[in-house]
Amino acid sequence: MKLKDLLDTAQARILWCDTARENADVRHVVAADLMSDVLMMDLDHPLLLTSLVTDQALRTAHVVGAAAVLVANGKTPPPEMADLARELGLPLARTALPKFDAAVALGRALEK
Template sequence: MELQRIAHALDADFICGPDDWEKISIESVVASDLMSDVLMSDRDDLLLITSLSTEQSIRSAGIVGSEVVVIANNKTVTEGMVELAGDQGIALFCTRYPKYEACVRLGRIMEP
């Protein structure tokens, strides 16, 4: 599924990312505030939803090859996170929905 649809479903604010972010393909979602759990994931075309608004969320996403991070609960995004996302070519979003609600919304549109 294209990221554009997901961003729309989450009513997410685009913070930074590559020019053609709308076309990024997303096949699976990991929702966690525990980066150790994120690092256990071995899926491809991964999107990370987290309430952990720190640089480590961006790093962890980069490590497992995820190109998209969505910060839930409208948590404040730091400058360091934006810079790091830029370096790693990660598209960064912020949504007002809490993590659970964001997942429910994604589940509805991603269900086969």
């Protein structure tokens, strides 16, 4: 599923993304606040769903080659995070949904 469409299903607002990455194909989601767990997963270009709003969420996502980072629970990433997202070429979005609800929405969308 295209990243842009997938993010739509979780009512996400994109904070940084470019056109090429909007259309990237995404098939996996990792939902975690523990970055150590993310580093253990072997998934191709997953979407990282997290409520951790630090640079480390982005750096971890970048290291594992994630397709994007979606911040849940209505948290607002600080502006520096959007700057870093641009620098790393890593799409960043946020949603007002609680993490569980966002995960359910993303999971249902990927099942189709």
